[in-house]
Amino acid sequence: MNVLITGATGFIGRALTAHLAWLGHDITAVSRDPARASALLRVRACAWDALPATDAIIHLAGESVAGIWTPWKRRRILESRVNTTRQLAAHPARVFLSASAVGYYGDRPGEVLTESSPPDPANRFRAQVCRAWEDATGCAQGRVVQLRLGHVLALDGGYIGALLPLFRIGAGCIFGNAAARVSWITICDTVRLIGFALENDRFSGPLNITTPNSISQSELARGIAAHCNRRVLTRIPAWLLRACLGEAAQALIEDQNIRPAKALDAGFRFEFPAWNGVREIIFVGGSQHTPNRATT
Numbered sequence: 001m002n003v004l005i006t007g008a009t010g011f012i013g014r015a016l017t018a019h020l021a022w023l024g025h026d027i028t029a030v031s032r033d034p035a036r037a038s039a040l041l042r043v044r045a046c047a048w049d050a051l052p053a054t055d056a057i058i059h060l061a062g063e064s065v066a067g068i069w070t071p072w073k074r075r076r077i078l079e080s081r082v083n084t085t086r087q088l089a090a091h092p093a094r095v096f097l098s099a100s101a102v103g104y105y106g107d108r109p110g111e112v113l114t115e116s117s118p119p120d121p122a123n124r125f126r127a128q129v130c131r132a133w134e135d136a137t138g139c140a141q142g143r144v145v146q147l148r149l150g151h152v153l154a155l156d157g158g159y160i161g162a163l164l165p166l167f168r169i170g171a172g173c174i175f176g177n178a179a180a181r182v183s184w185i186t187i188c189d190t191v192r193l194i195g196f197a198l199e200n201d202r203f204s205g206p207l208n209i210t211t212p213n214s215i216s217q218s219e220l221a222r223g224i225a226a227h228c229n230r231r232v233l234t235r236i237p238a239w240l241l242r243a244c245l246g247e248a249a250q251a252l253i254e255d256q257n258i259r260p261a262k263a264l265d266a267g268f269r270f271e272f273p274a275w276n277g278v279r280e281i282i283f284v285g286g287s288q289h290t291p292n293r294a295t296t
Protein backbone atom coordinates (compact mmCIF):
# COMPACT_ATOMS: atom_id res chain seq x y z
CA MET A 1 0.00 0.00 0.00
CA ASN A 2 1.17 3.59 -0.58
CA VAL A 3 1.20 5.22 2.86
CA LEU A 4 1.74 8.88 3.75
CA ILE A 5 3.05 9.32 7.31
CA THR A 6 3.09 12.74 8.96
CA GLY A 7 5.32 13.17 12.02
CA ALA A 8 7.45 10.34 10.59
CA THR A 9 10.59 12.02 11.95
CA GLY A 10 9.23 11.88 15.52
CA PHE A 11 9.60 9.27 18.25
CA ILE A 12 6.72 7.00 17.14
CA GLY A 13 7.00 7.94 13.46
CA ARG A 14 10.58 6.72 13.09
CA ALA A 15 9.75 3.26 14.46
CA LEU A 16 6.48 3.12 12.50
CA THR A 17 8.17 4.04 9.22
CA ALA A 18 10.72 1.25 9.71
CA HIS A 19 8.01 -1.25 10.66
CA LEU A 20 5.66 -0.47 7.76
CA ALA A 21 8.53 -0.46 5.26
CA TRP A 22 9.51 -3.88 6.62
CA LEU A 23 5.93 -5.06 6.03
CA GLY A 24 6.33 -4.04 2.39
CA HIS A 25 4.41 -0.75 2.32
CA ASP A 26 5.64 2.13 0.17
CA ILE A 27 6.18 5.04 2.58
CA THR A 28 6.23 8.78 1.94
CA ALA A 29 7.05 10.97 4.94
CA VAL A 30 5.22 14.30 5.17
CA SER A 31 7.42 16.85 6.92
CA ARG A 32 8.00 20.57 7.41
CA ASP A 33 11.55 19.77 6.26
CA PRO A 34 11.34 17.03 3.59
CA ALA A 35 15.09 17.01 2.85
CA ARG A 36 15.91 16.34 6.49
CA ALA A 37 13.13 13.71 6.77
CA SER A 38 14.32 11.89 3.66
CA ALA A 39 17.94 11.83 4.88
CA LEU A 40 16.92 10.68 8.34
CA LEU A 41 14.42 7.99 7.35
CA ARG A 42 15.75 6.95 3.94
CA VAL A 43 12.30 7.08 2.41
CA ARG A 44 10.65 9.52 0.00
CA ALA A 45 9.51 12.73 1.69
CA CYS A 46 7.24 15.59 0.69
CA ALA A 47 6.08 18.95 2.01
CA TRP A 48 2.61 19.62 3.39
CA ASP A 49 1.63 21.61 0.31
CA ALA A 50 2.62 18.82 -2.11
CA LEU A 51 0.81 15.72 -0.88
CA PRO A 52 0.87 12.95 -3.54
CA ALA A 53 -1.99 10.53 -4.31
CA THR A 54 -2.03 7.73 -1.74
CA ASP A 55 -3.91 4.68 -0.47
CA ALA A 56 -3.52 5.47 3.22
CA ILE A 57 -2.55 8.30 5.57
CA ILE A 58 -1.17 7.96 9.09
CA HIS A 59 -1.16 11.29 10.91
CA LEU A 60 1.21 11.65 13.89
CA ALA A 61 2.43 15.24 13.49
CA GLY A 62 1.78 17.84 16.16
CA GLU A 63 3.53 20.38 18.35
CA SER A 64 5.38 18.66 21.21
CA VAL A 65 3.43 18.65 24.47
CA ALA A 66 6.64 18.84 26.52
CA GLY A 67 7.21 22.05 28.49
CA ILE A 68 5.00 24.61 30.19
CA TRP A 69 1.61 25.14 28.59
CA THR A 70 1.53 28.90 28.19
CA PRO A 71 -1.45 30.31 26.24
CA TRP A 72 0.81 30.44 23.13
CA LYS A 73 1.91 26.81 23.62
CA ARG A 74 -1.68 25.64 24.16
CA ARG A 75 -2.73 27.29 20.91
CA ARG A 76 0.17 25.61 19.07
CA ILE A 77 -0.70 22.20 20.57
CA LEU A 78 -4.32 22.51 19.46
CA GLU A 79 -3.91 24.17 16.07
CA SER A 80 -0.96 22.04 14.90
CA ARG A 81 -3.17 18.98 15.35
CA VAL A 82 -6.63 20.15 14.33
CA ASN A 83 -5.66 22.18 11.23
CA THR A 84 -3.39 19.45 9.83
CA THR A 85 -6.03 16.78 10.52
CA ARG A 86 -8.61 18.81 8.58
CA GLN A 87 -6.18 19.20 5.68
CA LEU A 88 -5.45 15.46 5.57
CA ALA A 89 -9.10 14.45 5.94
CA ALA A 90 -9.79 16.37 2.72
CA HIS A 91 -7.02 14.48 0.87
CA PRO A 92 -8.42 11.35 -0.84
CA ALA A 93 -7.31 8.09 0.81
CA ARG A 94 -8.88 4.69 1.42
CA VAL A 95 -7.70 4.64 5.05
CA PHE A 96 -6.97 7.52 7.45
CA LEU A 97 -5.36 6.66 10.80
CA SER A 98 -5.08 9.79 12.92
CA ALA A 99 -3.33 10.04 16.30
CA SER A 100 -5.21 11.04 19.42
CA ALA A 101 -4.40 10.28 23.05
CA VAL A 102 -5.83 8.72 26.19
CA GLY A 103 -6.08 12.28 27.51
CA TYR A 104 -9.53 11.97 25.88
CA TYR A 105 -10.74 10.09 28.98
CA GLY A 106 -9.28 12.39 31.68
CA ASP A 107 -8.68 11.43 35.30
CA ARG A 108 -10.88 8.35 36.02
CA PRO A 109 -9.88 6.54 39.24
CA GLY A 110 -11.63 3.22 39.78
CA GLU A 111 -13.03 2.91 36.22
CA VAL A 112 -12.09 0.54 33.41
CA LEU A 113 -12.08 2.62 30.23
CA THR A 114 -12.78 1.21 26.77
CA GLU A 115 -13.23 2.93 23.43
CA SER A 116 -16.93 3.40 24.22
CA SER A 117 -16.32 5.20 27.54
CA PRO A 118 -17.41 8.84 27.59
CA PRO A 119 -14.80 11.63 27.45
CA ASP A 120 -13.30 13.44 30.46
CA PRO A 121 -16.27 14.68 32.52
CA ALA A 122 -14.11 17.61 33.69
CA ASN A 123 -13.40 18.55 30.05
CA ARG A 124 -9.78 19.57 30.77
CA PHE A 125 -7.54 20.99 28.05
CA ARG A 126 -6.05 17.59 27.07
CA ALA A 127 -9.54 16.18 26.52
CA GLN A 128 -10.63 19.28 24.59
CA VAL A 129 -7.64 18.84 22.27
CA CYS A 130 -8.32 15.13 21.75
CA ARG A 131 -11.99 15.73 20.98
CA ALA A 132 -11.28 18.53 18.51
CA TRP A 133 -8.48 16.42 16.94
CA GLU A 134 -10.79 13.40 16.53
CA ASP A 135 -13.70 15.55 15.28
CA ALA A 136 -11.41 17.02 12.62
CA THR A 137 -11.21 13.57 10.94
CA GLY A 138 -14.96 13.86 10.30
CA CYS A 139 -14.91 14.87 6.64
CA ALA A 140 -12.59 12.02 5.52
CA GLN A 141 -14.18 9.85 2.84
CA GLY A 142 -12.54 6.50 3.60
CA ARG A 143 -12.14 4.33 6.69
CA VAL A 144 -11.07 6.44 9.67
CA VAL A 145 -9.38 5.24 12.88
CA GLN A 146 -8.51 7.55 15.79
CA LEU A 147 -5.46 6.13 17.58
CA ARG A 148 -5.91 6.86 21.31
CA LEU A 149 -2.29 6.45 22.38
CA GLY A 150 -1.27 5.75 25.97
CA HIS A 151 2.26 6.28 27.33
CA VAL A 152 4.50 4.79 24.64
CA LEU A 153 7.55 3.30 26.36
CA ALA A 154 11.08 3.06 24.97
CA LEU A 155 14.50 4.07 26.16
CA ASP A 156 15.13 6.54 23.37
CA GLY A 157 12.10 8.79 23.61
CA GLY A 158 8.62 9.36 24.95
CA TYR A 159 7.86 9.16 28.66
CA ILE A 160 10.83 7.07 29.81
CA GLY A 161 13.31 8.72 27.43
CA ALA A 162 12.41 12.12 28.90
CA LEU A 163 12.67 10.99 32.53
CA LEU A 164 15.81 8.82 32.34
CA PRO A 165 18.29 11.68 32.93
CA LEU A 166 16.53 12.46 36.24
CA PHE A 167 16.45 8.84 37.36
CA ARG A 168 20.12 8.37 36.40
CA ILE A 169 21.21 11.07 38.85
CA GLY A 170 18.99 9.61 41.56
CA ALA A 171 16.32 12.32 41.25
CA GLY A 172 13.54 10.07 39.91
CA CYS A 173 10.16 10.53 41.60
CA ILE A 174 6.69 9.04 41.79
CA PHE A 175 4.23 11.51 40.30
CA GLY A 176 1.03 12.17 42.21
CA ASN A 177 -0.87 9.26 43.75
CA ALA A 178 1.43 6.21 43.99
CA ALA A 179 -1.52 3.86 43.39
CA ALA A 180 -2.87 5.73 40.32
CA ARG A 181 -3.00 3.56 37.18
CA VAL A 182 -0.83 4.34 34.16
CA SER A 183 -1.83 2.92 30.76
CA TRP A 184 1.26 2.14 28.73
CA ILE A 185 2.47 0.21 25.68
CA THR A 186 5.92 -0.55 24.28
CA ILE A 187 7.02 1.15 21.07
CA CYS A 188 7.21 -2.34 19.57
CA ASP A 189 3.53 -3.13 20.20
CA THR A 190 2.54 0.43 19.26
CA VAL A 191 3.83 0.11 15.71
CA ARG A 192 2.57 -3.48 15.41
CA LEU A 193 -0.94 -2.42 16.47
CA ILE A 194 -0.97 0.60 14.14
CA GLY A 195 0.16 -1.68 11.29
CA PHE A 196 -2.59 -4.15 12.23
CA ALA A 197 -5.21 -1.37 12.16
CA LEU A 198 -3.90 -0.18 8.80
CA GLU A 199 -4.27 -3.60 7.18
CA ASN A 200 -7.45 -4.74 8.93
CA ASP A 201 -10.68 -3.31 7.53
CA ARG A 202 -12.68 -4.23 10.63
CA PHE A 203 -11.17 -1.29 12.53
CA SER A 204 -12.87 2.07 12.38
CA GLY A 205 -13.51 4.81 14.94
CA PRO A 206 -11.48 5.14 18.15
CA LEU A 207 -8.86 2.50 18.95
CA ASN A 208 -7.07 2.37 22.30
CA ILE A 209 -3.33 1.89 21.80
CA THR A 210 -2.39 0.57 25.26
CA THR A 211 -1.69 -2.84 26.75
CA PRO A 212 -4.50 -4.59 28.65
CA ASN A 213 -2.49 -4.33 31.91
CA SER A 214 -2.06 -0.88 33.41
CA ILE A 215 0.51 -0.41 36.19
CA SER A 216 0.69 1.90 39.16
CA GLN A 217 2.71 5.14 39.25
CA SER A 218 4.79 3.50 41.96
CA GLU A 219 5.60 0.39 39.85
CA LEU A 220 6.53 2.55 36.88
CA ALA A 221 8.86 4.85 38.84
CA ARG A 222 10.47 1.95 40.73
CA GLY A 223 11.00 0.06 37.48
CA ILE A 224 12.82 2.98 35.85
CA ALA A 225 14.86 3.57 39.02
CA ALA A 226 15.86 -0.11 39.17
CA HIS A 227 17.09 0.11 35.57
CA CYS A 228 19.30 3.02 36.61
CA ASN A 229 20.50 1.20 39.75
CA ARG A 230 18.93 3.93 41.83
CA ARG A 231 16.06 4.32 44.26
CA VAL A 232 13.06 6.53 43.81
CA LEU A 233 13.94 9.78 45.56
CA THR A 234 10.48 10.80 46.71
CA ARG A 235 6.85 11.21 45.73
CA ILE A 236 5.75 14.58 44.37
CA PRO A 237 2.13 15.29 45.31
CA ALA A 238 -0.27 16.17 42.52
CA TRP A 239 -0.91 19.67 43.89
CA LEU A 240 2.80 20.50 43.74
CA LEU A 241 3.13 19.21 40.17
CA ARG A 242 0.12 21.32 39.17
CA ALA A 243 1.62 24.35 40.90
CA CYS A 244 4.91 23.91 38.96
CA LEU A 245 3.67 22.68 35.57
CA GLY A 246 0.09 23.89 35.42
CA GLU A 247 -2.21 21.80 33.25
CA ALA A 248 0.72 19.98 31.64
CA ALA A 249 0.95 18.05 34.94
CA GLN A 250 -2.29 16.20 34.07
CA ALA A 251 -0.47 13.98 31.56
CA LEU A 252 1.80 12.81 34.39
CA ILE A 253 -0.78 12.21 37.11
CA GLU A 254 -4.05 11.14 35.51
CA ASP A 255 -5.36 7.85 36.89
CA GLN A 256 -6.43 5.75 33.89
CA ASN A 257 -7.04 2.01 33.69
CA ILE A 258 -7.59 1.57 29.97
CA ARG A 259 -8.60 -1.63 28.20
CA PRO A 260 -7.78 -1.95 24.48
CA ALA A 261 -11.12 -3.68 23.91
CA LYS A 262 -11.17 -3.43 20.10
CA ALA A 263 -7.63 -4.76 19.67
CA LEU A 264 -8.34 -7.70 22.00
CA ASP A 265 -11.67 -8.45 20.28
CA ALA A 266 -9.88 -8.49 16.91
CA GLY A 267 -7.38 -11.03 18.27
CA PHE A 268 -4.34 -8.74 18.32
CA ARG A 269 -1.54 -10.42 20.29
CA PHE A 270 0.60 -8.08 22.36
CA GLU A 271 4.24 -9.12 22.45
CA PHE A 272 4.63 -7.32 25.77
CA PRO A 273 1.24 -7.29 27.48
CA ALA A 274 2.52 -7.26 31.06
CA TRP A 275 4.98 -5.12 32.96
CA ASN A 276 7.44 -7.94 33.74
CA GLY A 277 7.85 -8.70 30.08
CA VAL A 278 8.22 -5.06 29.27
CA ARG A 279 11.04 -4.71 31.78
CA GLU A 280 12.93 -7.21 29.71
CA ILE A 281 12.45 -5.39 26.41
CA ILE A 282 12.66 -1.85 27.78
CA PHE A 283 15.29 -2.31 30.39
CA VAL A 284 17.44 -5.11 29.00
CA GLY A 285 16.77 -5.45 25.31
CA GLY A 286 16.53 -1.75 24.60
CA SER A 287 13.82 -0.01 22.64
CA GLN A 288 14.18 -1.80 19.33
CA HIS A 289 10.94 -3.11 17.94
CA THR A 290 10.53 -6.58 16.53
CA PRO A 291 8.68 -6.17 13.27
CA ASN A 292 6.49 -9.30 13.44
CA ARG A 293 3.28 -9.07 11.52
CA ALA A 294 0.46 -9.03 14.07
CA THR A 295 -1.70 -12.07 13.57
CA THR A 296 -4.95 -13.24 15.01
Ligand SMILES: NC(=O)c1ccc[n+]([C@@H]2O[C@H](COP(=O)([O-])OP(=O)(O)OC[C@H]3O[C@@H](n4cnc5c(N)ncnc54)[C@H](OP(=O)(O)O)[C@@H]3O)[C@@H](O)[C@H]2O)c1
Nearest residue numbers: 007009010011012031032060061062063080099101149152
Ligand atom coordinates in the same frame (compact mmCIF):
# COMPACT_ATOMS: atom_id res chain seq x y z
N1 LIG B 1 4.74 9.52 22.54
C1 LIG B 1 3.67 9.23 23.28
O1 LIG B 1 3.77 8.50 24.30
C2 LIG B 1 2.32 9.74 22.86
C3 LIG B 1 1.22 9.51 23.71
C4 LIG B 1 -0.03 9.99 23.33
C5 LIG B 1 -0.19 10.66 22.13
N2 LIG B 1 0.89 10.88 21.34
C6 LIG B 1 0.68 11.63 20.08
O2 LIG B 1 1.19 10.89 18.99
C7 LIG B 1 1.80 11.76 18.02
C8 LIG B 1 3.23 11.34 17.78
O3 LIG B 1 3.93 11.34 19.02
P1 LIG B 1 5.53 11.44 19.08
O4 LIG B 1 5.90 11.22 20.49
O5 LIG B 1 6.12 10.58 18.00
O6 LIG B 1 5.74 12.98 18.70
P2 LIG B 1 7.12 13.77 18.38
O7 LIG B 1 8.31 12.91 18.62
O8 LIG B 1 7.03 15.06 19.13
O9 LIG B 1 7.04 14.02 16.80
C9 LIG B 1 6.00 14.78 16.24
C10 LIG B 1 6.38 15.20 14.82
O10 LIG B 1 5.43 16.19 14.44
C11 LIG B 1 6.05 17.21 13.64
N3 LIG B 1 5.75 18.51 14.28
C12 LIG B 1 6.28 19.01 15.43
N4 LIG B 1 5.75 20.22 15.70
C13 LIG B 1 4.89 20.48 14.68
C14 LIG B 1 4.03 21.58 14.37
N5 LIG B 1 3.98 22.67 15.18
N6 LIG B 1 3.27 21.52 13.24
C15 LIG B 1 3.32 20.42 12.43
N7 LIG B 1 4.13 19.36 12.66
C16 LIG B 1 4.88 19.39 13.78
C17 LIG B 1 7.54 16.93 13.61
O11 LIG B 1 7.86 16.42 12.30
P3 LIG B 1 8.59 17.34 11.18
O12 LIG B 1 9.59 18.21 11.91
O13 LIG B 1 9.25 16.33 10.28
O14 LIG B 1 7.53 18.12 10.51
C18 LIG B 1 7.75 15.86 14.67
O15 LIG B 1 8.73 14.92 14.32
C19 LIG B 1 1.69 13.17 18.61
O16 LIG B 1 0.61 13.85 18.01
C20 LIG B 1 1.46 12.94 20.08
O17 LIG B 1 0.68 13.97 20.68
C21 LIG B 1 2.14 10.44 21.66
